[in-house]
Amino acid sequence: MTSTMLLGTMILAVGLCARVTERSWIAPATLFAVLWGGYVISASIFFVDPEVMVSGVLWVLLATLAVYAGTIFGRATLPGIEEVSLPEPLRAKATPFFPHLRLIAVVSVVVGLAEIAYLFGRHGYSLRAVLTTAAIAQLAAGNRAEYGYGDLQQGVLERMVFALMYLAPLFGGVMFRTARRRLDRVLGILTLVLPILITSLYGSRMGILYGASFWLATYLAASVLWGGSGTSLGAKLLIRIGVVGAVVMLGLSGLAQALRYTARVGHLDWFRIFADPFGFLAAFGTWYDVHGLQVQGFYYGARTFRRVVELIGINESLAPAIQVGFTSSNIYTVFRDLIEDFGHFGALLFLFVYGCVGYLAYSRVAAGRLRYLPLAGIVFAFALTSPAISIFLYTVTSVAVLIFAIYFVVAEVRWIVDTPNDAPSHP
Numbered sequence: 001m002t003s004t005m006l007l008g009t010m011i012l013a014v015g016l017c018a019r020v021t022e023r024s025w026i027a028p029a030t031l032f033a034v035l036w037g038g039y040v041i042s043a044s045i046f047f048v049d050p051e052v053m054v055s056g057v058l059w060v061l062l063a064t065l066a067v068y069a070g071t072i073f074g075r076a077t078l079p080g081i082e083e084v085s086l087p088e089p090l091r092a093k094a095t096p097f098f099p100h101l102r103l104i105a106v107v108s109v110v111v112g113l114a115e116i117a118y119l120f121g122r123h124g125y126s127l128r129a130v131l132t133t134a135a136i137a138q139l140a141a142g143n144r145a146e147y148g149y150g151d152l153q154q155g156v157l158e159r160m161v162f163a164l165m166y167l168a169p170l171f172g173g174v175m176f177r178t179a180r181r182r183l184d185r186v187l188g189i190l191t192l193v194l195p196i197l198i199t200s201l202y203g204s205r206m207g208i209l210y211g212a213s214f215w216l217a218t219y220l221a222a223s224v225l226w227g228g229s230g231t232s233l234g235a236k237l238l239i240r241i242g243v244v245g246a247v248v249m250l251g252l253s254g255l256a257q258a259l260r261y262t263a264r265v266g267h268l269d270w271f272r273i274f275a276d277p278f279g280f281l282a283a284f285g286t287w288y289d290v291h292g293l294q295v296q297g298f299y300y301g302a303r304t305f306r307r308v309v310e311l312i313g314i315n316e317s318l319a320p321a322i323q324v325g326f327t328s329s330n331i332y333t334v335f336r337d338l339i340e341d342f343g344h345f346g347a348l349l350f351l352f353v354y355g356c357v358g359y360l361a362y363s364r365v366a367a368g369r370l371r372y373l374p375l376a377g378i379v380f381a382f383a384l385t386s387p388a389i390s391i392f393l394y395t396v397t398s399v400a401v402l403i404f405a406i407y408f409v410v411a412e413v414r415w416i417v418d419t420p421n422d423a424p425s426h427p
Helices: 002-022 028-046 050-077 101-122 133-148 156-178 182-201 205-227 235-261 270-291 306-312 333-366 370-385 395-410
Strands: 094-097 322-324 327-329 414-417
Touching: 002 028, 002 050, 028 050, 028 235, 028 270, 028 333, 028 370, 050 270, 050 333, 101 133, 101 156, 101 182, 133 182, 156 182, 156 205, 156 370, 156 395, 182 205, 205 235, 205 333, 205 370, 270 322, 270 327, 270 333, 306 395, 333 370, 370 395
Parallel strands: none
Antiparallel strands: 094 414, 322 327
């Protein structure tokens, strides 16, 4: 435990250095290191024998350093940027305009409610049963069992609904952060709550993680947009994100497992349920400890960008589950995916480029460049989900991210300045 605690503290130190140079607690390099430092320290507390994770945690330290180095490189080499053509006094009065954002939120909420009704109706539950814990637990357990045995059949329409449920929080985080009306804030919250509820009914921890991380990622990106490059985004925002992240990883993930098992077992092991998310790092550490240096046999994106590279015929099966003390895990963090795809040196290069791209997106959004917002959201989402898995592992999540990015390419997003003379908007 001492070794992993020390390494976790060193990872946090990388985050503190990034905080000094980037002047923000939520700059990608800072967030990435602080998130991983906290995760490593927490995992060390939960596992009785964390020493097996030492070599894997050392790799995590190198990974955070690679991200930070990429950020420093980006700052030193990328061309300078100017604020959007809004003088600072006007920037405070300006509002970003995203066409049809409310319509997207309303449609996603309606579809989400319809999906919940369909799930209960398909299994023969009445509307009254929807409010009972027993029915909810049985539905979640049944869906999970069907998924595990390969019997869960989802048609094209239901897959489209799932894609919308992952797309909704991407827009919802932006909507909630930039809203000036209470109704828009309520809709923004619903775009987070409904995807979490629906994926809980499927007993899916990863569904909850994706939905919450997507919402938090775009909320962070929109916060950077509001903050501007001249404002240091403070620790309070990081703490709020940390609290929400802990609730998602421990509370909601635990809820999904409880719903998954409560209909089948008489007694729930709550310690195991709450410790289970930290098994991701234990699984990676166990695998890394015996794997050795990988310099050949690469998968070329079949792990990290699984559904994307399948389009060109690159396909590999998912990693099998392994024992990690009192539980088992088939989730090894995004680092195993990167190493198997590109090797150790290639994975570090990927993270270096990620840090550089993160600086590019963050600095442009802070300068008011609205069209960089989806790139910043993807950068944040990658960081938030990195303790578990890649955001491009599944088809529906990849499609949701793609649609979100396309929206900012084709939509007429702009700044609107509230002035008596109705000053022109700025892209």
